[in-house]
Amino acid sequence: MDSRFAARARLKDAAVLLPFTGLFLLMPPFIGLFPPDARLAGIPVMVLYVFGVWGLLIALAALLARRLSASERRPPEPPPG
Amino acid sequence: MLSGDVVLAAALIYVALLFAVAFFGDWRAGQGRLGWLSSPVVYTLSISIYCTSWTYYGMVGSATRDGIEFAAVYIGPMLVFIGWWLLLRKLVRIGRVHRITSIADMVSSRYGKSTALAALVTVIAVVASTPYIALQLKAVVASFEVISGAHADGGMFGPRGDSTLALGVAVGMAVFAILFGTRNIDVDERHHGVVAAIALEAMVKLVAMLGVGLLVVFGIADGPGEIFAHMPAQLLRSEQVLGPRWVTVVFLSAAAVVCLPRQFQVTVVEIGNERHLRTASWLFPLYLFLITLFVLPIAIAGLTWLPAGANPDMFMLTLPLWAQRPEIALLAFLGGFSAATSMVIVAAIALSTMVSNHLILPVALRLPRLSLAASGDMRRLLLRSRRISICLILLLGFLYLRLNARFNPIASIGLTSFAGIVQLLPALLGGLFWRQATGRGAAAGLCAGAAVWAYTLLLPSFKGDWLLSAATMADGPFGLHWLRPYALFGLDGLDPLVHSVFWSFTLNVLLFVGVSLLRDPKPLERLQSALFIDVFRDPLGDTSRFVSRSATTSDLNILAQRLMGVDEARQLLEGGAGSDAGANEPIADETLIAELERKLAGSVGAASARAMISQVVTGETISLSALLRIADETERIRAYNLQLENQSRQLAEAAAELRLANERLTQLDRQKDDFLSHVSHEVRTPMTSIRSFAEILLDSGDLERAQVQRFLGIIHEQSLRMTRLLDGILDLNVLEDGAASWMLTPVDPEVALDNALSLCEGLGSASGVRPRRLARLDGVRVMADVDYLTQVFINLIANAIQHNTSDAPRVLVSSAVREGMYVALIEDNGPGIHPSERERIFSKFSRGWAHTRSATQGAGLGLAISWQIMQRLGGSLKLLPARPGGQAGNCFQVRLACCPPTATPMSTRAPSPLAD
Numbered sequence: 001m002d003s004r005f006a007a008r009a010r011l012k013d014a015a016v017l018l019p020f021t022g023l024f025l026l027m028p029p030f031i032g033l034f035p036p037d038a039r040l041a042g043i044p045v046m047v048l049y050v051f052g053v054w055g056l057l058i059a060l061a062a063l064l065a066r067r068l069s070a071s072e073r074r075p076p077e078p079p080p081g
Numbered sequence: 082m083l084s085g086d087v088v089l090a091a092a093l094i095y096v097a098l099l100f101a102v103a104f105f106g107d108w109r110a111g112q113g114r115l116g117w118l119s120s121p122v123v124y125t126l127s128i129s130i131y132c133t134s135w136t137y138y139g140m141v142g143s144a145t146r147d148g149i150e151f152a153a154v155y156i157g158p159m160l161v162f163i164g165w166w167l168l169l170r171k172l173v174r175i176g177r178v179h180r181i182t183s184i185a186d187m188v189s190s191r192y193g194k195s196t197a198l199a200a201l202v203t204v205i206a207v208v209a210s211t212p213y214i215a216l217q218l219k220a221v222v223a224s225f226e227v228i229s230g231a232h233a234d235g236g237m238f239g240p241r242g243d244s245t246l247a248l249g250v251a252v253g254m255a256v257f258a259i260l261f262g263t264r265n266i267d268v269d270e271r272h273h274g275v276v277a278a279i280a281l282e283a284m285v286k287l288v289a290m291l292g293v294g295l296l297v298v299f300g301i302a303d304g305p306g307e308i309f310a311h312m313p314a315q316l317l318r319s320e321q322v323l324g325p326r327w328v329t330v331v332f333l334s335a336a337a338v339v340c341l342p343r344q345f346q347v348t349v350v351e352i353g354n355e356r357h358l359r360t361a362s363w364l365f366p367l368y369l370f371l372i373t374l375f376v377l378p379i380a381i382a383g384l385t386w387l388p389a390g391a392n393p394d395m396f397m398l399t400l401p402l403w404a405q406r407p408e409i410a411l412l413a414f415l416g417g418f419s420a421a422t423s424m425v426i427v428a429a430i431a432l433s434t435m436v437s438n439h440l441i442l443p444v445a446l447r448l449p450r451l452s453l454a455a456s457g458d459m460r461r462l463l464l465r466s467r468r469i470s471i472c473l474i475l476l477l478g479f480l481y482l483r484l485n486a487r488f489n490p491i492a493s494i495g496l497t498s499f500a501g502i503v504q505l506l507p508a509l510l511g512g513l514f515w516r517q518a519t520g521r522g523a524a525a526g527l528c529a530g531a532a533v534w535a536y537t538l539l540l541p542s543f544k545g546d547w548l549l550s551a552a553t554m555a556d557g558p559f560g561l562h563w564l565r566p567y568a569l570f571g572l573d574g575l576d577p578l579v580h581s582v583f584w585s586f587t588l589n590v591l592l593f594v595g596v597s598l599l600r601d602p603k604p605l606e607r608l609q610s611a612l613f614i615d616v617f618r619d620p621l622g623d624t625s626r627f628v629s630r631s632a633t634t635s636d637l638n639i640l641a642q643r644l645m646g647v648d649e650a651r652q653l654l655e656g657g658a659g660s661d662a663g664a665n666e667p668i669a670d671e672t673l674i675a676e677l678e679r680k681l682a683g684s685v686g687a688a689s690a691r692a693m694i695s696q697v698v699t700g701e702t703i704s705l706s707a708l709l710r711i712a713d714e715t716e717r718i719r720a721y722n723l724q725l726e727n728q729s730r731q732l733a734e735a736a737a738e739l740r741l742a743n744e745r746l747t748q749l750d751r752q753k754d755d756f757l758s759h760v761s762h763e764v765r766t767p768m769t770s771i772r773s774f775a776e777i778l779l780d781s782g783d784l785e786r787a788q789v790q791r792f793l794g795i796i797h798e799q800s801l802r803m804t805r806l807l808d809g810i811l812d813l814n815v816l817e818d819g820a821a822s823w824m825l826t827p828v829d830p831e832v833a834l835d836n837a838l839s840l841c842e843g844l845g846s847a848s849g850v851r852p853r854r855l856a857r858l859d860g861v862r863v864m865a866d867v868d869y870l871t872q873v874f875i876n877l878i879a880n881a882i883q884h885n886t887s888d889a890p891r892v893l894v895s896s897a898v899r900e901g902m903y904v905a906l907i908e909d910n911g912p913g914i915h916p917s918e919r920e921r922i923f924s925k926f927s928r929g930w931a932h933t934r935s936a937t938q939g940a941g942l943g944l945a946i947s948w949q950i951m952q953r954l955g956g957s958l959k960l961l962p963a964r965p966g967g968q969a970g971n972c973f974q975v976r977l978a979c980c981p982p983t984a985t986p987m988s989t990r991a992p993s994p995l996a997d
Contacts, residue, residue, distance in 0.1 A: 012166065019164025026156050027331070028323045037314075042306030044317055047377060050152055054159065054370050061163040062363035069359060 008071045015064055022057045026050065085229035088414060092225075095415050096253065099278045099422070103261045106277030118273050119353030121360035126283035127276045127347045128361055129368050131158055131338055133213070133424040134220035135495040136372060137286060137417045142394035144380035148316040153327050154495075155373050157334030159366040165358055168339065169348065171513055173358055175616050176349035180683035184345040184505060185435045190687035191512035191613050192520030193606035199439035199688040201524055202505060205531045206342045206435060207474065209501030210428055212542070214478030216494040217421035220394075222247045227395045228402070228414045247482060251475045254425045262430035263467045271351050272430065279347075279427060282419035287372055289416025292409055293397055294375025297382045301404050308378045311385040329579045333496065336503040343424065346431035425475070433470035438686035441466040446692055459643040463685065484543060493578075497538050500582050504530035507586075507593045515597075516610050522597030530589030533569070537581035541566045630701035632694075634669045637677055640697055644681055653680060674698060756925055759941070763806050767799035809942035813925065816949035823869070823953060827862040827980055830870060830903050834896065837874030841882060848890065850882045855895040863903050863977040869950045870977075873958070876943040877907040877973050885911035887969075903977045906961075910970040914960065922960055923948040951975065 024030060034046040106118055117123060136154075143151040161168065172187075181187045185206060189199030225246060261274040302308045338344050352358065383396035391399055397417065401410035445462060507530075508523035558564055567577050569584050602610060608628070634654065641650035653676065674694060681690035695701075774792045778784070784792075838852060845851050881892045887910050896905040914922055925945045944958075951958040956977035 015166035016164070019160045019167065022156075022160050022163060023331075026160075027328060031327075032323050039309070042304075043309050044312070046317055047149065047309075050149060050156075051370070051374065054156070054366070057159065057163050058363050058366045058370060061366065065359040065362050069356070 011064065011068050011071055015068065018057065018060055018064065022053065025053045085225075088225060088229045088411065091411055091415065092418060095418065096257075096422075099281065100257065100260070102281050103257070103274035103278040105274075107261060107264065107272075107274030110273035115273070115353070118277060119357075121354075121357040122364070123276060123280045124347075124352060124357040125361040125364040125368065126280035127351060127427075128344070128365050129283040129286070129372075130279055130343055130347060130423045130427050131341075132283075132286060132369070132372055132420060133495070134217050134224075134417050134421040135213075137290065137420040138220050138224065138394045138397055139216075139495060140373065140376050141380045141383065141396045142392075144316075144376050145384055145393040145396075147326075149377065150327060150330065151376055152373060153330035154334045155369040157331045157336070158338035159369055160331075161335045161338050162362050162365045165362040168510075168513070169358055169362075170355075171616060172339070172349050173352055173355055175513070175613055177352070177355065178616060179612070179687065180679060182350060182438060182683065182686050183431055183435045184340060184342055184509070185439050186682075186686040186688070187345070187349075188505065188508050188512065188523065189439070189520075190682070191609050192508075192518070192523050193603050193609055194687045194691040195520045195524075196439070196443045196688040196692060198520050198524055198527075199435075199686060200443065201527055202508075203432075203435040203439045205504060205527060206502065207432055207477070208531070208535070208539070209498050209504075210342060210432055210474070211477045211481045211498075212494050212501075212539070213498035214425055214428060214475065215481040216498070217425045218247045218250055218478055218482050219494075221250045221418060221421045223392075223395060224398055224414055224417045227392075227398045228410055247479060250421075251479050254422055254429065255472050255475045257422070258426045258429040258433070258471045259468045262426065262433070262471070263464050271353070275426060275430065276347070276351055279423040282423040283368075285419040286416045286423075287368065289412045289419075290372050290375065290397075293401060293413050293416075294379060296404065296406060296409050297400055298375065298378050300406070301382055301386065301400070302378075305378065308381050312381050313384060316381070325579045326576050329576075329582050330496065333499040333503055333582060336506045337499040340502045340505040340509060341428075341499075342431040342435060342502075343428040346427055346434075350431075425478075429471045429474050432474050433467045434686075436470035436474070437463060437466035438689050441470070442685055442689045443692060446689070446696075460646070463644075494542070496578055497542050500538055500578065500585065501531065501534050503582070504534060504585060504589055507590050511593060511597070512610070512613060514614065516607075516614060517597055517602065518593070518610065519597045519600065519602045519606055521600065522593045522595070525596040526589040526591075526593030529592045530585045533585035533588055534581060537566045537569055537584060538577065541577070628671055628675070628701065630671060630674060630698040632669050632674055632698040634667060634673075636697040637669050637673065640693060641677055641680075644684065644693075653677060752925075759925065760806075760810060763941075764803060767803045767806075771796050771799045771803075806942070809946060813942055813946050813949060816946065816953060823866050825864045825866060825954070828865050828867045828870070830861060830863050830865065830905065830977060831858050831896065833865075833867050833870040834874050834894065834905060836871045837878055838894065840871075840875055841878045844879055845882050845892075848882055848885070850885060850890040850892055852878055852882070852892040852894055855893070858896055858898065858903075861898060861903055862980050863956075864980050865954050865956075865977060869954065873947040873950050873975060874905070874907070876947045877975070880943060881907055881909035881911065881971070881973075885909050887911055898979060901979050903979050905975040906972055907975075908970060908972045913969045913971050919960060923958070951977075 031046075031050070034049050038045040040048055109116065109118060140151045140154070143154075175181065176187070179190055181190060185199045185202035188202050189195050192198050257278075258275075261278070262272055264272075264274075298305055298308055302311075339348075348361075379396055379400060380393065383391065383393060383400055387396065387399055387403055397413050398410055401407070401413055442463070445466075504527055507526050508518075511518035511523070553566070556565065567580060568574075569580065572580060572584070575583070638650060638654055641653055645653070654673070678690050678694045681693060685693070774796050778789065778792055834854075835857075838854060841852065878892065878894065882890070885892065889910075891910045893908040894905070895908075896903065898904070923944050925942060948958050954977060956975065959974045959976070961972040961974050
């Protein structure tokens with residue numbers, strides 16, 4: 001029981017942390033690290049970076065949503081009023 | 082180029098399809114078969130009305146000017162949704178629990194169901210949304226012109242003829258919104274038909290966007306590499322793009338996706354199941370990701386291949402046309418049409434709900450003809466007011482278009498709108514997380530923020546045509562230089578958007594916080610803040626604990642009937658609320674009143690519901706003390722939990738200590754029992770023989786003298802043995818008691834050893850053992866009592882002699898000084914102590930030599946006494962481990978610390994061995 005609560009607490013923390021991670025990665029000064037001229041396979045690295053982080057955050061959010069649903073199934077939440 | 086008729090026909094067919102879908106959705110919902118209508122995917126698609134024609138057309142235009150800046154408009158919402166746990170989850174839960182109908186309802190409900198605040202939020206929302214709606218109309222008209230070739234260059238909406246088209250579009254949208262948005266006054270304000278239609282439109286938008294994108298990247302160009310090879314070098318000027326404007330736009334869009342009335346409508350009001358939010362948390366960002374993926378390629382392609390001067394806002398259409406792909410152009414047109422119509426319809430519904438609930442109804446309630454005393458169905462009034470509101474809102478958008486939209490690119494209109502609506506954010510967030518926030522603070526902040534926004538961004542967007550003249554823009558009103566709209570208070574050189582957001586938001590937050598701190602919240606505000614902030618803790622539950630008011634049941638019945646119809650009203654009054662508060666009671670209690678108010682709030686908003694209820698209830702009081710108690714309860718529970726945790730830890734420690742002490746006590750008890758049984762056993766044996774011999778002597782008078790002598794000898798010997806035993810016990814008691822302190826003086830231990838040896842001489846000669854003494858030491862001094870030390874040596878030597886049953890018994894006594902310790906060894910070659918007994922050899926009555934067949938049976942106290950003495954002397958007595966493979970026998974070691982010969986006599990009180 002304890003370990004399940006602990007796992008759920010960790011998930012909640014991750015859910016809170018995720019948007020701030022995204023904010024950090026997509027805000028200056030960090031996002032300014034990618035020079036506009038650098039290219040990878042013809043595509044500007046900055047564009048790749050922005051969309052790459054975006055995709056990564058989506059994947060993490062999906063994973064988190066699934067885990068949260070799974071962990072919630074056992075201890076039921078109070079029903080919406 | 083497509084003919085205008087074809088395009089119009091396609092558009093009309095598409096609109097007919099939308100009507101059909103909406104009708105089908107409503108019909109299914111009416112049948113109670115929601116099915117896919119309330120699935121998380123449809124929910125997510127309905128949220129995608131965030132992507133309006135601004136996204137669809139304007140984003141490409143924005144990308145041609147500012148490169149990747151367009152992405153910021155989608156990064157903000159993406160962050161809000163992947164962070165749903167923080168904010169959206171709470172919003173949705175509150176929305177469902179309190180039957181919130183709109184963002185104005187949310188804000189006013191939180192701040193004591195204030196009618197004035199609701200009206201203020203409504204006005205700001207309408208004003209801020211108007212440019213946005215105008216933008217959609219403009220986009221539809223412009224796209225129609227482009228695709229049908231009305232303006233070959235894609236020129237923007239002229240002031241003249243095409244008003245008809247814009248008006249036509251506006252009217253069509255109004256009809257749709259009225260048909261499906263105001264069919265009835267829902268209890269839960271959900272519009273399944275509208276949601277079904279906008280979900281379809283969301284799909285069309287996405288497919289069209291991807292279609293054009295794929296055409297550009299793989300049809301016109303040869304993969305993304307070629308596209309980006311054509312990219313103008315200045316398009317990704319990161320140092321300019323990724324500066325304050327980037328941060329501002331991310332912030333604006335993040336706030337807007339929560340505060341925009343239409344977003345609030347689809348995200349909070351229309352949600353069927355809170356779990357849908359979980360899916361939307363990643364599915365909506367994915368939708369945004371897909372729809373923005375091709376924006377930059379399309380922008381680059383347009384700049385590269387289309388003639389210079391082509392309107393970048395219309396690249397979505399002009400590129401497929403240029404590539405001779407009219408079918409894709411038509412798809413793109415329908416996509417843009419979808420984006421515009423879905424947004425306008427939902428915005429119109431959301432805003433009309435707000436206008437009718439918070440502007441029209443409060444006024445109507447004051448009119449004598451409509452007040453509660455008059456009879457009649459109020460639902461008709463509500464529906465009518467909503468329909469009129471929809472028309473008014475679209476009309477406003479149309480007028481803004483006529484006034485303004487000639488000059489501004491789509492994206493800048495959209496951001497203007499965002500900056501206005503974002504003024505709701507402090508009041509909303511403060512209401513969700515800050516207990517001290519008050520309605521006055523919210524109103525002050527909203528007024529200031531909205532005013533600054535209008536002055537620095539909205540009015541200047543008319544480029545000096547309306548209210549603000551060009552001269553005022555340049556020099557400030559009345560020549561007041563520090564009031565220039567683009568450089569307020571002398572803050573010059575900032576981007577107008579950043580400048581406006583900075584000032585409006587700063588003033589908004591400052592006033593909100595400052596005014597909130599001036600006064601305590603009113604009781605109702607306090608109650609609502611607790612209900613909102615602690616929505617997940619749910620400590621309040623039934624508010625009837627805090628509010629007491631009463632009304633006659635018949636009054637409530639009339640009110641309920643006028644808004645909910647006869648059937649539902651009866652249902653509510655008879656069974657819905659609390660079993661004891663039925664329609665039979667003449668006076669209704671708080672439970673029933675609260676239930677009715679909640680139901681009413683679901684259709685007219687909290688503020689109007691409260692106003693209506695207030696007309697019929699009397700004697701309302703809110704128990705502030707009960708409320709404060711509850712508000713503090715969570716804090717107290719937390720503190721209490723902490724305290725409990727501490728206490729339980731302390732208890733556990735105490736319990737462990739007690740257990741240990743108990744064990745020690747039981748052990749002591751057992752030792753005492755053992756001791757007593759040993760003693761009685763030891764006493765009984767000699768007593769028995771004394772008694773029996775005494776009896777023999779008494780009974781038989783004719784014994785021989787020698788016999789008598791022998792018997793008396795035995796009696797004497799046994800009594801001596803008993804005396805020894807009792808002496809030993811007494812000695813041990815004295816030692817263990819440790820009460821008396823001993824006078825320790827520097828003595829020569831060798832003297833004690835000499836004494837012991839000489840005293841044991843007799844014993845030794847009787848057993849035929851002569852203890853051998855190795856070299857005697859000189860000048861050693863230890864702190865000790867010489868008599869006690871002698872006794873220790875006597876005990877050890879006597880044991881060695883008496884229990885030595887070997888054929889050639891030997892006892893070796895040696896002494897030495899090692900590392901400042903005086904060490905004496907008494908060794909024998911006897912049978913030794915049995916290994917299993919070695920551990921307990923120094924405890925009372927242990928018979929280490931029980932297995933030897935020695936003649937003398939000791940009392941089993943000698944070693945225990947010796948050990949005690951050595952403890953009291955501060956030294957030690959040990960049985961050295963048997964030498965492996967060596968000869969049998971024991972080796973006892975006595976150790977005492979040496980002291981310098983000059984040491985003065987000192988008193989010491991050695992620790993009692995039982996105590997540690």
